[in-house]
Amino acid sequence: MFKAPRGTSDTLPDEQPYWRYIQNKALEVCRLYGYSCISTPAFEDAGLFARGVGEGTDIVNKEMYVFKDRSDNELALRPEGTASVCRSYIEHGMDNLPQPVKLFYFADIFRYERPQAGRYRQHHQFGCEAIGDASPMLDAEVIHMALGFFTSLGLVNFSLQLNSIGCRKCRPGHLQKLKDYYAPLAPQLCGDCQVRLDKNPLRLLDCKKPGCQAAADEAPRSSDYLCDECGQHFTSLQNYLSALGVKYALNHRLVRGLDYYTRTVFEIQPAEGGSQSALGGGGRYDDLIATIGGRPTPAIGFATGMERIVLNLVSQSVNVPAAEKPAVFIACMGRDACVQSVKLAAALREAGTAVISSSGERSLKAQLRHANAAGAKYTAIIGEDEVKAGVVMLRNMQTSEQQQMPPDELLKLAGSVQ
16 A cells, blocks of 8 residues: 655645635735745756755755756755745846846745654745845845734744844854864764864754754854944844834844855744744845856845644634535436536536536435535435426525526526525
């Protein structure tokens, strides 16, 4: 017996209302902020992610699904959405459009990691990218947009965590201080962090192991080593957020898990669960487009996992609109009745009425049970007597009241039974 691969899941019909609810809210917030939809391939040249995301990250080193196709090209299933959007921005000359270019996407994301609640090897993201503007005003707008999205979903009790990790000019000084601080602590660190100390010391602050977290609490803070430009950018961002009434907490350990981030980084965390259960996050990535072959272009974005949102909607008992039930179920008995059933179903659907049509192979009682289970408002019953009389029997499934009417009259009622 085949089962879904470990770390993947089926989204069953009963769960679909949550997904439609999230997608509709995402579409509305993107409309309000002027974002356009983009779709990118599920797999890309593996080098795009190695260069863009960073060879010192867990995503590239441990989690990417990499394979060679029959032409010996090395490809990777998309482990995150931003690099693909930036590749498309370069490839299609979007730098010639009015800037910033604002794009959003829904995408399947693939990472080989230990499956846990809200974190799967194949998961789904909603993300937004604003490319071509370096202003901290845009940072504030993107953060405000992300918070507004989660609020529109009906979620409560989440916090904004904020930090600045500087730029290429000022970050080396902070990295050296991190190395100096961690060097005598190396024997106490986990194996991954011992490697990070040499290859990617900023990732030391992101380790979730308790022993490493204790060391990170006292580590040198990036905000203490910002250059004048980065410092002014971070101060301006905080002023804009205050003007918007946005509350935030400065978190010197927040670095995010991707190497392309510069300056602003942020996460939106629920009251319970902390950083390992973040609803979403993002930041500025001013060097990424140049790193993957484009011209130097500032940008900022955020992304959120759909599965993680569903978990929070359920845990917070947020009511979402139920899936629409069919207005009419058509039950038939006999060959001629089934022919009339097919014609009536087609006419009702053409009129915009949702219909479930039975094949007529079961008893009327069984067909009525099916109609009730499907949540149909009405059942149109067609048997031999109805065929001879040129009528249908319309049954109200809530009151059990029945009345005969010509098919044309039922069609006139189509709008009122939707």
